[in-house]
Amino acid sequence: MIVTYKWLNDFVDLKDYTPKQVAQTFTSIGYEVDEMRELYKGMERVVIGKITKITRHPNADKLQICQINIGQKKPVQIITAATNVFEGAIVPAALDGAELPNGKIIKTSNMRGEESQGMLCAGEELCIDDSVYPGAMVDGIMIIKEQDIKDIPLGTNISVLLGMDDVIYDLSVLANRPDCQSVKGLAKELAAALNLPLKDASFKYKAQKLDMPLSLEVKDEDCPYFLCCVVKDVKLGPSPMWMQQRLKLIGLKPKNNIVDITNYVLWELGQPLHAYDYEKINGQSIIVRKAKKGEKLIALDDKEYQLTPNITVICDAKGPIGLAGIKGGAEYSVNDNTKTIVLESAAFKRESIRKTSRSIGLRTDASGRYERGVTPVSCVAGLDRALALIEQLKIGKISNEMISNTSVDTKGKNISFSIDYIKKLLGIEIPEMDIIRILGNLGITATIKGRKLNCLTPAIRTDIDGPNDIIEELIRYYGLDKLNSTALETTSFVKGGNSQKQSLRNTVIDSMMLTGAHQIFSYSFISPKQLDKLLIPQDSALRNYMQVKNPLSLDYSIMRTQLIGSLLEVVNYNLMHKNTNFALFEVANTYDNPTDTTALPQEHTILAYIDVKEDANFFTTKSIVEMLAQNLGLTLNYKVANISYLHPNISADIIWANKVIGHIGKVNPKVTKNFDINKDCYYFDLNLDVVPQKKTKKIKALPKYPASVRDMAVVVEDHVASGDMLNVIKKTAGDTCESVELFDVYKGAPLKENQKSIAWKLTFRKQDTTITQQEVNELFNKVLEALKTQFGAELR
Amino acid sequence: MQQKINEITKKALEEISKTQDKQQLILVNSKYLGKNGELSTLMRGLKDVSSEERPKIGAILNEARDTILNSVKQQEDSIENKILEEQIKNEFVDITTPVKPLKQGTMHPIEIVQRDLINYFIEQGFTVQDGKEIESDYYCFEALNVPKDHPARDAQDTFYFDAERLLRVHTSATQIRTMENNTPPIKMISTGRVYRVDEVDATHSPMFSQFEILVVDKNVTMSDLNGTLEKLAKHLFGEKAKIRLRPSYFPFTEPSVEVDATCTHCGGKGCSVCKQTGFIELLGAGMVHPNVLRNCNINPDEYTGFAAGLGLDRIAMIKYGIDDMRELYDGDINLLKQFK
Numbered sequence A: 001m002i003v004t005y006k007w008l009n010d011f012v013d014l015k016d017y018t019p020k021q022v023a024q025t026f027t028s029i030g031y032e033v034d035e036m037r038e039l040y041k042g043m044e045r046v047v048i049g050k051i052t053k054i055t056r057h058p059n060a061d062k063l064q065i066c067q068i069n070i071g072q073k074k075p076v077q078i079i080t081a082a083t084n085v086f087e088g089a090i091v092p093a094a095l096d097g098a099e100l101p102n103g104k105i106i107k108t109s110n111m112r113g114e115e116s117q118g119m120l121c122a123g124e125e126l127c128i129d130d131s132v133y134p135g136a137m138v139d140g141i142m143i144i145k146e147q148d149i150k151d152i153p154l155g156t157n158i159s160v161l162l163g164m165d166d167v168i169y170d171l172s173v174l175a176n177r178p179d180c181q182s183v184k185g186l187a188k189e190l191a192a193a194l195n196l197p198l199k200d201a202s203f204k205y206k207a208q209k210l211d212m213p214l215s216l217e218v219k220d221e222d223c224p225y226f227l228c229c230v231v232k233d234v235k236l237g238p239s240p241m242w243m244q245q246r247l248k249l250i251g252l253k254p255k256n257n258i259v260d261i262t263n264y265v266l267w268e269l270g271q272p273l274h275a276y277d278y279e280k281i282n283g284q285s286i287i288v289r290k291a292k293k294g295e296k297l298i299a300l301d302d303k304e305y306q307l308t309p310n311i312t313v314i315c316d317a318k319g320p321i322g323l324a325g326i327k328g329g330a331e332y333s334v335n336d337n338t339k340t341i342v343l344e345s346a347a348f349k350r351e352s353i354r355k356t357s358r359s360i361g362l363r364t365d366a367s368g369r370y371e372r373g374v375t376p377v378s379c380v381a382g383l384d385r386a387l388a389l390i391e392q393l394k395i396g397k398i399s400n401e402m403i404s405n406t407s408v409d410t411k412g413k414n415i416s417f418s419i420d421y422i423k424k425l426l427g428i429e430i431p432e433m434d435i436i437r438i439l440g441n442l443g444i445t446a447t448i449k450g451r452k453l454n455c456l457t458p459a460i461r462t463d464i465d466g467p468n469d470i471i472e473e474l475i476r477y478y479g480l481d482k483l484n485s486t487a488l489e490t491t492s493f494v495k496g497g498n499s500q501k502q503s504l505r506n507t508v509i510d511s512m513m514l515t516g517a518h519q520i521f522s523y524s525f526i527s528p529k530q531l532d533k534l535l536i537p538q539d540s541a542l543r544n545y546m547q548v549k550n551p552l553s554l555d556y557s558i559m560r561t562q563l564i565g566s567l568l569e570v571v572n573y574n575l576m577h578k579n580t581n582f583a584l585f586e587v588a589n590t591y592d593n594p595t596d597t598t599a600l601p602q603e604h605t606i607l608a609y610i611d612v613k614e615d616a617n618f619f620t621t622k623s624i625v626e627m628l629a630q631n632l633g634l635t636l637n638y639k640v641a642n643i644s645y646l647h648p649n650i651s652a653d654i655i656w657a658n659k660v661i662g663h664i665g666k667v668n669p670k671v672t673k674n675f676d677i678n679k680d681c682y683y684f685d686l687n688l689d690v691v692p693q694k695k696t697k698k699i700k701a702l703p704k705y706p707a708s709v710r711d712m713a714v715v716v717e718d719h720v721a722s723g724d725m726l727n728v729i730k731k732t733a734g735d736t737c738e739s740v741e742l743f744d745v746y747k748g749a750p751l752k753e754n755q756k757s758i759a760w761k762l763t764f765r766k767q768d769t770t771i772t773q774q775e776v777n778e779l780f781n782k783v784l785e786a787l788k789t790q791f792g793a794e795l796r
Numbered sequence B: 001m002q003q004k005i006n007e008i009t010k011k012a013l014e015e016i017s018k019t020q021d022k023q024q025l026i027l028v029n030s031k032y033l034g035k036n037g038e039l040s041t042l043m044r045g046l047k048d049v050s051s052e053e054r055p056k057i058g059a060i061l062n063e064a065r066d067t068i069l070n071s072v073k074q075q076e077d078s079i080e081n082k083i084l085e086e087q088i089k090n091e092f093v094d095i096t097t098p099v100k101p102l103k104q105g106t107m108h109p110i111e112i113v114q115r116d117l118i119n120y121f122i123e124q125g126f127t128v129q130d131g132k133e134i135e136s137d138y139y140c141f142e143a144l145n146v147p148k149d150h151p152a153r154d155a156q157d158t159f160y161f162d163a164e165r166l167l168r169v170h171t172s173a174t175q176i177r178t179m180e181n182n183t184p185p186i187k188m189i190s191t192g193r194v195y196r197v198d199e200v201d202a203t204h205s206p207m208f209s210q211f212e213i214l215v216v217d218k219n220v221t222m223s224d225l226n227g228t229l230e231k232l233a234k235h236l237f238g239e240k241a242k243i244r245l246r247p248s249y250f251p252f253t254e255p256s257v258e259v260d261a262t263c264t265h266c267g268g269k270g271c272s273v274c275k276q277t278g279f280i281e282l283l284g285a286g287m288v289h290p291n292v293l294r295n296c297n298i299n300p301d302e303y304t305g306f307a308a309g310l311g312l313d314r315i316a317m318i319k320y321g322i323d324d325m326r327e328l329y330d331g332d333i334n335l336l337k338q339f340k
Helices: A005-009 A019-028 A158-162 A183-194 A241-249 A257-269 A350-360 A365-372 A376-392 A420-426 A432-441 A467-478 A500-514 A529-533 A564-576 A618-632 A669-674 A722-736 A773-791 B002-018 B022-033 B038-048 B054-090 B109-123 B173-181 B222-237 B290-295 B312-320
Strands: A002-004 A032-038 A046-056 A064-069 A076-080 A090-095 A109-111 A114-116 A118-120 A167-172 A215-218 A225-232 A274-277 A285-290 A296-298 A304-306 A312-315 A320-323 A341-347 A414-418 A445-449 A452-456 A583-591 A603-611 A637-640 A646-656 A659-667 A682-687 A708-717 A737-746 A755-764 B134-136 B165-167 B186-195 B207-217 B243-250 B253-262 B279-288 B304-311
Touching: A002 A005, A002 A183, A002 A241, A005 A019, A005 A167, A005 A183, A019 A032, A019 A167, A019 A183, A046 A158, A064 A118, A076 A090, A076 A114, A076 A118, A183 A257, A183 A432, A215 A225, A225 A285, A225 A376, A241 A257, A257 A274, A257 A365, A257 A376, A274 A320, A285 A341, A296 A320, A312 A350, A341 A376, A350 A365, A414 A420, A414 A467, A420 A467, A420 B222, A432 A445, A432 A467, A467 B253, A500 A583, A500 A603, A500 A618, A500 B109, A529 A564, A529 A669, A564 A583, A564 A603, A564 A682, A603 A618, A618 A659, A618 A682, A646 A682, A659 A669, A708 A737, A708 A773, A722 A737, A722 A755, A722 A773, A755 A773, B002 B022, B002 B038, B002 B054, B022 B038, B022 B054, B038 B054, B109 B186, B109 B207, B109 B312, B173 B186, B173 B207, B173 B290, B207 B222, B207 B279, B207 B312, B222 B243, B222 B253, B222 B279, B222 B304, B243 B279, B253 B304, B279 B290, B279 B312, B304 B312
Parallel strands: A215 A285
Antiparallel strands: A002 A167, A032 A167, A046 A064, A046 A090, A064 A076, A090 A118, A109 A114, A225 A341, A274 A341, A285 A312, A296 A304, A312 A320, A414 A452, A445 A452, A583 A603, A603 A682, A637 A646, A646 A659, A659 A682, A708 A755, A737 A755, B134 B165, B186 B207, B207 B304, B243 B253, B253 B279, B279 B304
16 A cells, blocks of 8 residues: 555644654554655755856857756856756756765866856656656756746745655555555554544535436445435546646556546545446436346446456446446546536445456456455545545535435444453553553543443444454554563463374484485475376376366466375476486375365375485385384385386385385386486385384393304295295294395306395394204204295205 | 423524414424424323422423413514504505595475474473364364455465365464364464465465464463564574564454564664565464454463464575575475585
């Protein structure tokens, strides 16, 4: 919301406060100052002067010496090279010490033997164009028209003439304060903060019987209040300079006096108004209703809008003449030939305006106000103010007939509570005097009886609903900096602690850090195209995803059911940026899509890892999984798997407690190609949801008796899985076998083509006595026998 | 006899001292002390010595054997030492040779900040609560007192799956789940990803991480909120950090405040990082709205509470001087590897 210092001054006398102090005050009461612009910056030493005499420079053909009257006894002498100056011309004169908006510094100087006490300025040098002052862009010195300084004496600062003796504030107004979407609303807050009285604008005008019939019918609940009034004998023309200048400062283009007044009131009081041409309204009747299917309207922006039955429209006897709360119809609004107008000041429900505005893609200053909320009370004030301005400018006769659909409830809310609650909520006491003063400043009538505070709010404060709202107003103006700084000393003791999920996350991340991998965060939503790149089959569960209804774009449109795609994208990003030899991991959620569409999806916490280091292979990757398994207390198995995005011969399901809890393998080279990756990638993921809480385990007693170690190299056929052999060895050898370790796999001569030799190291130990060689031999043979029968293994 | 023993001993010691390696030493050793060694032979001959002399000669023999044994041991030590010295002399590395450091992995900056805050609050008796990212309208808005026609509920701001299910826009949704399942005193924190309809640019992201703080108990005041946040700012930005409260509006808190901390970059003097204000926006907070307490069956006449939510991305960016939010999600190794 843009307001100016001078406009605020219409409502509150700020003469004792600098523009900067005003900005600080706004900040302290919750209005963030996004920008503060002092328009006169650079014009401080530029005044309006009149050239009284021009003489030729004795030593320079192209220079002229001007005597300038700047309202002082003695004229100043300024030398110029401009050719468009003449005796009697009124010009902007930059005096000694001026630092112009374009950065130029002006000093009294000697120009070829003659003194020049300043510089005459072109519009360009003041950084203004024709929109600020017509004629400013002329080639040469800016010439000021005589009639424009009728009320301004010579020597006055140029910014006064330009309407730039002002400061612009761009303020953020909180969503719950529609009443502060206006100059007056903000001035009221400022007055309360500075403890100054609020002045009001004029709402007075004379009305008369006009005999201009107009009927009104409101058929739509989204329009709680509609008020209008007829003005005839309208003298259309440009609005006065002061009004035009203010509209320009806030970024609006002046059009004609009637339209300018509606915009002026919109800004000043926050009430949107619209002026219709009375003669264009068919049947002398206004109807507010929902649009009918197939109806359309060409609005003031000359665009045709197709209307749908959820859009509220203002209609005459024939059809729509305006889009309620957004824009009027071009054909029915004020135009150059308008003689009589109907001024509309209405309230529409904010959700209805917001939906319409979004659906037709048109947002206006008016719709913006309605989206925040407009009260019937404000409709009355807005129309009265517009009519008062019409009378002030003497541009029309005002009807004494106010046409509305209902009466306005001007009553606010009664809120009462114990003043002890203030201390209970804030932790500090606010003196009763301050309570009464602060609330009074805000237009809230407050009385204290005993310990009870009774408040009556003004109707415009729709945001105030209960005691907490009143207390917010109190602390806002009493000062948030007056709060104590206590830190829960008086609350109960609570032990506190981490959630299981969060501590598991910590364990996993700490473990992954040891591997040298870097943690990444990638977006939870992805493009469905990623699933194609991963070669996910059409019937796969991974394609059963939640779809965002209003995504930013296709790239962010579905909730991911796997993490590998995002990891591959980050790998690609890094390779593109010439980063090589790295491993990445992410701990994030994947999301189901439940068949019950009213249920919230399951969110699974997944750890995913990808390795593109030169020395990465299946086994380095698997050893990371095993390290994690140790840290998490899991005993894992691996089972050959068929996963579209992994290499068909180098991939496995990771099994724990008979459940698939993850996948591991080399990324399918076809998939890496789809992601424009020209390196081998090794991958695994683990579903952390299934990991049980790690129990504190008692340590195993240290062995008291020596171990006996035996190596066993056996020859088997290629297809025999070492994992299966391991399980058999462990099962057969029993508890006496302390550990089984694979230490070599050999292929080649003298073995047959389809054979491999696997070497195991078996460690035997008894807890209660030294194991004998005979016992070891027996176990060794038993294991060998089992491997023979189950895998056809032969001792090498 | 005695003389013979002395001669053998003398000869043995001489030969031992001349040995160059272990092999020679073993030979010398067996020559004298072996099964048929010279001294062993003499020892076997002891049985022929007269019984009066036998103890005397026996003692001399034992002494001679010990002397030789000791000498062998000493010579062995000296030979081994020579070998080691030789080995040490030949072993050499250029200690200035550059090496590749053992690579340590890194935690993501958001994770670092998140974990630090979790630990900080757990120490003060807060409990971590897990939340859901895909939430219902009820937990994300309705129960949090967000009016039906509030702009935040619009598809312009919130990602929807259907009329009821959406991606949470704040971690505040977890407040409700926590208050429904627990009775005061409640001191909880919750953290995770949240989502808003924002195009990706240097300061916006459709996904970011939030950290939620909620306290509900008897005697919880806004001054407690003030003190808690002041301590938090000091924890995050150092002892000198101060906070500033500005009035704000959130439907689920009343009064609501925006909390700024003194700019870490300039210490509050004003610089480009803080846009000359000396302050940087830290978080939003307030006293839990009585309607929210009521929605969770907590009596607002008995209990009060405060809540605060801060953006972890923002904290990470301020802390590490990251000025483009996209860098947090690109996964560029050159950035990540700096977070040792």
